[in-house]
Amino acid sequence: MKVPYPNQSLVSYLKGLLEGRRAFYPSPFLVSIVGGGGKTTTLTELFQAALRPRSILTTTTAMGVPGTGGDLAPPLTEEQKKNPALTRVSLAPPAQSGLWFGSLIEGTQNKYKGVDPQVMDSWIRQERQAGKADTILYCEADGSKRKPLKAHAGHEPVIPKTTDLTLIIFGLSGIGKTLNDMTVHRHDIFSRETGRQEGQTIQMEDLFALLDSGHLLKGIPPLSRVAVIFNQADCLDPPLQSVRSLGILAERVLEQTRIDSVFFYGMRTGSHRVFYSKIREKTLAPPLSAVVLAAGMSSRMEGDNKLLLTLGGEKVIQRNLRQVLASDASDIVLVTGHDSKAIEEAVSPLQHGHDKSLRLVHNPHYRLGQGGSVASGVQALDPRSQAAIFIPGDQPFISPPIIRQLLEESSPQSIVVPTSGGKNLSPVVFGRDFYPQLAGLTGDAGGRQILGQHAQAILHLPFEDDWLGALDLDRPQDYEKALEKLT
Numbered sequence: 001m002k003v004p005y006p007n008q009s010l011v012s013y014l015k016g017l018l019e020g021r022r023a024f025y026p027s028p029f030l031v032s033i034v035g036g037g038g039k040t041t042t043l044t045e046l047f048q049a050a051l052r053p054r055s056i057l058t059t060t061t062a063m064g065v066p067g068t069g070g071d072l073a074p075p076l077t078e079e080q081k082k083n084p085a086l087t088r089v090s091l092a093p094p095a096q097s098g099l100w101f102g103s104l105i106e107g108t109q110n111k112y113k114g115v116d117p118q119v120m121d122s123w124i125r126q127e128r129q130a131g132k133a134d135t136i137l138y139c140e141a142d143g144s145k146r147k148p149l150k151a152h153a154g155h156e157p158v159i160p161k162t163t164d165l166t167l168i169i170f171g172l173s174g175i176g177k178t179l180n181d182m183t184v185h186r187h188d189i190f191s192r193e194t195g196r197q198e199g200q201t202i203q204m205e206d207l208f209a210l211l212d213s214g215h216l217l218k219g220i221p222p223l224s225r226v227a228v229i230f231n232q233a234d235c236l237d238p239p240l241q242s243v244r245s246l247g248i249l250a251e252r253v254l255e256q257t258r259i260d261s262v263f264f265y266g267m268r269t270g271s272h273r274v275f276y277s278k279i280r281e282k283t284l285a286p287p288l289s290a291v292v293l294a295a296g297m298s299s300r301m302e303g304d305n306k307l308l309l310t311l312g313g314e315k316v317i318q319r320n321l322r323q324v325l326a327s328d329a330s331d332i333v334l335v336t337g338h339d340s341k342a343i344e345e346a347v348s349p350l351q352h353g354h355d356k357s358l359r360l361v362h363n364p365h366y367r368l369g370q371g372g373s374v375a376s377g378v379q380a381l382d383p384r385s386q387a388a389i390f391i392p393g394d395q396p397f398i399s400p401p402i403i404r405q406l407l408e409e410s411s412p413q414s415i416v417v418p419t420s421g422g423k424n425l426s427p428v429v430f431g432r433d434f435y436p437q438l439a440g441l442t443g444d445a446g447g448r449q450i451l452g453q454h455a456q457a458i459l460h461l462p463f464e465d466d467w468l469g470a471l472d473l474d475r476p477q478d479y480e481k482a483l484e485k486l487t
Helices: 010-021 039-048 117-129 187-194 204-212 243-253 316-325 340-350 370-379 400-408 432-439 448-453 476-486
Strands: 029-035 054-059 062-064 098-100 111-113 135-140 165-171 225-231 261-268 271-279 288-294 331-336 357-362 387-392 415-420 428-431 458-462
Touching (some): 010 039, 039 135, 039 225, 117 400, 331 340, 387 400, 428 432
């Protein structure tokens, strides 16, 4: 556990995440916020920090224009009122810092519907593909009726899949209060999830229960970091406000391995300040994996091993693996077979200088087809892996943003298949529920036979016609096409 500063601020933590993101590929950064008790204060404070050239405040539910009053409008400090971007409304992604809302709610002047999360995801993915990294977005992804605590209804939260960091916020002014509709939004669900009966006194253990059960982790995308913020820490009994007591509470929260950091905020000397924070050095969230298939015999390439051909100054397999290492897959397996020594030598420079888990495994039965290579890759995955993308080693134009998009759509129970022109393509993402079947594959069918057996689990993800990312170098003319694309 890394605790360089027990009062490191949320803004400082976010700066660190943004700096870390720069090591991979350019992308907007999306922070989604759920919970109650200081959510809007957190939103406007982060927006005001101007961590990137363009800051966008948005919602997938509903929100009023900040500072205009009413139950949906975040209040503004005197300093925030001087920022015109906090009241500049756009119904499309704004060209400069400002608010991005859906349509105006009928019968109101300053209240707007939320942005469709699919629209938000689509725009962020377009920005990624264009290599743009000038934007940070802050999205309110549920409602709390201005109450310090809440539980989620079945349709909540509405978190975009492109979220990089999810903030779960509790208002500690609710601790010690009576469990009823005045203190907790959806108090009946809160009662069901915690076992606390209506009319009883709310305890800190009730908040831990919401986290331990996974109730407040529902809907969080698999690639999102997770931070828990306890607002209104000044409402705790004075002994509980000590560094030692807050540290004990933070450790209790971090027993849930999906959570990466904990912050306690409250009012002190007239301003909203961090009381205590604890941040993991490295996430313990179950990984998403990538299996690079590099065992084939290149039988249609007329004598050449296609993975060892030169493309853009490097071997095809080097280019492919470099892209995978720059992606959001943290657990990576490369399966060798034919020309294994030459493949291992080619990728050797890429085995160091990163924090990814990269393992090379050999499929001795590579002559029998791709099935054995898929099985070898699955058997070498991290035991906690939730889903894995299977990438042919001869796809030189697969990119980190595309890998991310496919992984964002994944779940342990699903199979994600990209399509173009009505055809299924590679790479395919299999959830962990299919690992046992994949681990038993033999012959040349690969994962195709599993697709046929589980059509109901398949999510087809359409891409444009003649999608370059799916280009396989099977034949000499494919290699010529790849050379033309680079020039």
